[in-house]
Amino acid sequence: xxxxxxxxxxxxxxxxxxxxxxxxxxxxxxxxxxxxxxxxxxxxxxxxxxxxxxxxxxxxxxxxxxxxxxxxxxxxxxxxxxxxxxxxxxxxxxxxxxxxxxxxxxxxxxxxxxxxxxxxxxxxxxxxxxxxxxxxxxxxxxxxxxxxxxxxxxxxxxxxxxxxxxxxxxxxxxxxxxxxxxxxxxxxxxxxxxxxxxxxxxxxxxxxxxxxxxxxxxxxxxxxxxxxxxxxxxxxxxxxxxxxxxxxxxxxxxxxxxxxxxxxxxxxxxxxxxxxxxxxxxxxxxxxxxxxxxxxxxxxxxxxxxxxxxxxxxxxxxxxxxxxxxxxxxxxxxxxxxxxxxxxxxxxxxxxxxxxxxxxxxxxxxxxxxxxxxxxxxxxxxxxxxxxxxxxxxxxxxxxxxxxxxxxxxxxxxxxxxxxxxxxxxxxxxxxxxxxxxxxxxxxxxxxxxxxxxxxxxxxxxxxxxxxxxxxxxxxxxxxxxxxxxxxxxxxxxxxxxxxxxxxxxxxxxxxxxxxxxxxxxxxxxxxxxxxxxxxxxxxxxxxxxxxxxxxxxxxxxxxxxxxxxxxxxxxxxxxxxxxxxxxxxxxxxxxxxxxxxxxxxxxxxxxxxxxxxxxxxxxxxxxxxxxxxxxxxxxxxxxxxxxxxxxxxxxxxxxxxxxxxxxxxxxxxxxxxxxxxxxxxxxxxxxxxxxxxxxxxxxxxxxxxxxxxxxxxxxxxxxxxxxxxxxxxxxxxxxxxxxxxxxxxxxxxxxxxxxxxxxxxxxxxxxxxxxxxxxxxxxxxxxxxxxxxxxxxxxxxxxxxxxxxxxxxxxxxxxxxxxxxxxxxxxxxxxxxxx
Numbered sequence: 001x002x003x004x005x006x007x008x009x010x011x012x013x014x015x016x017x018x019x020x021x022x023x024x025x026x027x028x029x030x031x032x033x034x035x036x037x038x039x040x041x042x043x044x045x046x047x048x049x050x051x052x053x054x055x056x057x058x059x060x061x062x063x064x065x066x067x068x069x070x071x072x073x074x075x076x077x078x079x080x081x082x083x084x085x086x087x088x089x090x091x092x093x094x095x096x097x098x099x100x101x102x103x104x105x106x107x108x109x110x111x112x113x114x115x116x117x118x119x120x121x122x123x124x125x126x127x128x129x130x131x132x133x134x135x136x137x138x139x140x141x142x143x144x145x146x147x148x149x150x151x152x153x154x155x156x157x158x159x160x161x162x163x164x165x166x167x168x169x170x171x172x173x174x175x176x177x178x179x180x181x182x183x184x185x186x187x188x189x190x191x192x193x194x195x196x197x198x199x200x201x202x203x204x205x206x207x208x209x210x211x212x213x214x215x216x217x218x219x220x221x222x223x224x225x226x227x228x229x230x231x232x233x234x235x236x237x238x239x240x241x242x243x244x245x246x247x248x249x250x251x252x253x254x255x256x257x258x259x260x261x262x263x264x265x266x267x268x269x270x271x272x273x274x275x276x277x278x279x280x281x282x283x284x285x286x287x288x289x290x291x292x293x294x295x296x297x298x299x300x301x302x303x304x305x306x307x308x309x310x311x312x313x314x315x316x317x318x319x320x321x322x323x324x325x326x327x328x329x330x331x332x333x334x335x336x337x338x339x340x341x342x343x344x345x346x347x348x349x350x351x352x353x354x355x356x357x358x359x360x361x362x363x364x365x366x367x368x369x370x371x372x373x374x375x376x377x378x379x380x381x382x383x384x385x386x387x388x389x390x391x392x393x394x395x396x397x398x399x400x401x402x403x404x405x406x407x408x409x410x411x412x413x414x415x416x417x418x419x420x421x422x423x424x425x426x427x428x429x430x431x432x433x434x435x436x437x438x439x440x441x442x443x444x445x446x447x448x449x450x451x452x453x454x455x456x457x458x459x460x461x462x463x464x465x466x467x468x469x470x471x472x473x474x475x476x477x478x479x480x481x482x483x484x485x486x487x488x489x490x491x492x493x494x495x496x497x498x499x500x501x502x503x504x505x506x507x508x509x510x511x512x513x514x515x516x517x518x519x520x521x522x523x524x525x526x527x528x529x530x531x532x533x534x535x536x537x538x539x540x541x542x543x544x545x546x547x548x549x550x551x552x553x554x555x556x557x558x559x560x561x562x563x564x565x566x567x568x569x570x571x572x573x574x575x576x577x578x579x580x581x582x583x584x585x586x587x588x589x590x591x592x593x594x595x596x597x598x599x600x601x602x603x604x605x606x607x608x609x610x611x612x613x614x615x616x617x618x619x620x621x622x623x624x625x626x627x628x629x630x631x632x633x634x635x636x637x638x639x640x641x642x643x644x645x646x647x648x649x650x651x652x653x654x655x656x657x658x659x660x661x662x663x664x665x666x667x668x669x670x671x672x673x674x675x676x677x678x679x680x681x682x683x684x685x686x687x688x689x690x691x692x693x694x695x696x697x698x699x700x701x702x703x704x705x706x707x708x709x710x711x712x713x714x715x716x717x718x719x720x721x722x723x724x725x726x727x728x729x730x731x732x733x734x735x736x737x738x739x740x741x742x743x744x745x746x747x748x749x750x751x752x753x754x755x756x757x758x759x760x761x762x763x764x765x766x767x768x769x770x771x772x773x774x775x776x777x778x779x780x781x782x783x784x785x786x787x788x789x790x791x792x793x794x795x796x797x798x799x800x801x802x803x804x805x806x807x808x809x810x811x812x813x814x815x816x817x818x819x820x821x822x823x824x825x826x827x828x829x830x831x832x833x834x835x836x
Contacts, residue, residue: 033059034072041079043269044308047351050079066103070096070113077120082309083352086124093121108148115144115153119160126164135164151188155181155197159204178204182217192233195224199237206244215244235265239274246281254281272301272314280321291325302340307347312356315344316363323367334371341367358387358396362403369407378407398427402453405460414460418470421457425477428453428484454481459517462524462534471532475524478513479625482594485759486624486766506836509590510583511623514575516544516597525579527586535578547571548598555606556778558824568608576607576614583618590619590804590835600758603777603830605811606823615811615827619804621835624762638797641687642666643674644699645714652714655747657786658699664790665697668797680715685728694741696770699789702748704761704775711763713745725767732769742803743770746789746829749779765832772803772835776828784825788814804835 033056040049053076060068073096080089096117118141125134138160145153158181165174181201188194202218218241225233242257261274275298282291298318305311322337341364348357365380381403388396405420454477461474513524518541525533554564593604605615642665646658672687702713712719731737765773791813795806811826
């Protein structure tokens with residue numbers, strides 16, 4: 001979804017040329033042409049800005065006014081970049097840098113011009129994919145600004161560095177840098193520049209998903225802006241605060257903030273953006289009457305804007321929301337939306353803005369598609385795709401190609417649809433780090449706009465039977481979706497992949513890939529040294545998920561009923577029954593599941609065939625895809641680092657059996673024990689860094705959630721978040737110490753009813769770098785868990801058993817106890833990762 005309020009920190013800083021404004025004030029004899037161009041630029045009229053500045057440059061060249069030439073060249077480089085003329089932009093900034101070297105002016109002035117040029121050059125380098133080079137360029141600019149005492153210029157350069165780190169997927173490094181900037185700004189006296197700096201930091205923190213800190217920083221910016229009685233600055237901060245309130249689902253607060261911006265802002269563009277966000281939110285909340293009341297006001301404001309990129313994007317935003325109303329309420333006429341988008345296409349062509357034209361064409365194509373006018377929809381979408389390809393804009397190519405595929409499918413042209421989706425998929429893969437969900441609203445966008453492309457592509461590939469090329473591609477897409485979801489979950493694209501064929505890992509293991517589509521459940525079966533197979537069940541996504549959720553409620557709460565067995569057998573028939581003959585004839589002993597959606601919350605071992613549980617026939621493991629370490633557990637010396645919390649802490653109940661569990665786990669192996677007061681985040685890190693332990697066993701309360709901030713392990717005095725885990729295990733992930741072979745978390749649970757909570761479980765595994773992780777899907781019985789863990793480690797000491805088989809034997813032993821026969825007691829524990 002295209003939103004005008006989603007400018008990144010870099011856009012906030014660069015599109016309004018703040019640093020150039022300051023420098024211009026210091027330079028003498030600057031023509032009105034520069035200011036005229038800046039006015040055009042600020043209004044998004046880039047072609048007009050370029051024309052004015054080109055005329056200014058000719059004038060300055062004729063007069064040999066070198067300082068002004070440099071100034072204008074810096075501006076032109078920025079506007080060429082925004083017009084998509086990247087090479088021309090690079091040539092222009094290079095010319096500026098060469099001129100700076102050639103003239104002798106007061107050192108501070110030349111340094112300011114150089115720093116300004118370097119900031120612009122970094123932006124161009126980022127656009128060209130030279131991210132690390134761009135970061136280094138911004139570092140140079142920051143050093144120069146620092147030398148001249150220009151704190152605001154330095155701040156801008158550092159925020160740009162953070163933007164570059166985000167582009168590389170290094171969100172935690174970016175966050176660290178931004179936190180340092182916040183601390184530095186606190187020491188400066190209050191001023192509007194400080195308020196603007198805090199505002200830029202707040203938006204950048206929002207971009208990386210730290211909403212609470214972003215809100216705190218923006219509130220400080222708001223207070224300073226009010227102190228200096230600046231309505232323009234107050235309204236801009238309120239707009240950002242409204243966006244954060246919306247991200248936090250504080251919708252009424254967001255609506256109030258947007259209305260304040262509408263009432264307060266002296267800038268028509270800012271008023272319009274607030275109206276559009278308010279309108280979009282009202283439609284999302286299905287508050288139809290106040291939403292409709294806003295339409296005339298928005299139309300009036302849009303009509304008053306001259307053609308510019310912000311005006312075009314505002315129109316597209318408005319059209320998208322109108323289309324959403326249209327789907328909900330048929331009495332709105334599509335003609336109004338079509339006229340609006342046709343106008344944006346014309347305006348984009350007038351100002352020669354190809355990116356804006358592409359968006360406009362795509363949205364108009366989408367509108368025609370919604371209304372069943374597929375021929376026109378296809379023509380418009382293909383025009384948009386051609387423009388996107390000419391610009392080499394991978395994000396727009398993916399978006400338009402997917403839309404072309406959807407239209408082709410509706411036309412019955414499956415071959416063309418598959419070809420279009422392949423283009424979309426390949427471009428999404430090339431954009432991996434840029435697809436990361438970096439705040440909840442973008443996460444929503446991932447799930448609504450990006451994820452369906454993967455699923456629709458798989459759906460098309462599997463419509464054509466058992467054609468091997470299609471099945472292999474579908475498997476690749478499923479694995480890519482798993483990886484994209486993890487990137488999305490972490491807000492980071494740092495999950496390393498090690499693709500391995502199942503034949504190279506374990507010839508007695510089969511991999512089962514279920515994928516939940518809108519109209520059916522598809523399953524791909526991979527057995528070593530055999531062609532891929534697939535089978536499907538025709539049910540709606542809602543029917544599938546209702547069945548899975550009902551089954552989960554039975555097994556996770558210990559209920560016994562005839563319905564629970566019927567549900568378990570139903571899911572068995574979907575996933576396992578069609579493959580049974582092939583599994584038996586291939587002598588498969590281990591089933592590895594790459595699960596999708598709510599299936600991740602269910603223990604596969606508890607599926608029932610009417611006679612036996614799956615556990616009684618196979619070892620079971622879970623994987624986020626075959627990106628595994630093919631080595632098995634080294635059995636020579638099973639050292640264990642065991643940490644646990646038996647006493648009640650921080651509002652959590654006591655776990656009295658933990659003391660005995662840790663004694664049993666460490667009884668026959670070399671061990672380090674951290675129990676109760678001795679178990680803190682710092683003590684765990686010290687122990688992990690001190691010597692190699694193949695096994696880390698954590699017996700404590702914890703929770704896996706779809707929100708990383710609600711995913712944690714409890715210690716005596718604090719909590720270990722999933723984001724802390726990579727720091728705790730850093731030496732092992734970097735190869736300084738041997739990686740963890742097995743991480744066991746024996747008293748954690750998934751957040752009830754959370755479709756994506758087990759991403760947190762996989763997240764702990766991946767963040768630790770552990771080859772395998774054992775954890776529980778729900779809060780388990782304290783005593784049965786202790787018995788299961790004791791049995792598991794006894795089985796694990798047998799070098800002939802894999803980790804998956806050791807867990808299976810332990811679960812069978814617990815199940816044999818009449819008190820613990822229900823899957824609630826033994827099925828919660830799952831093995832994620834390498835099963836050998």
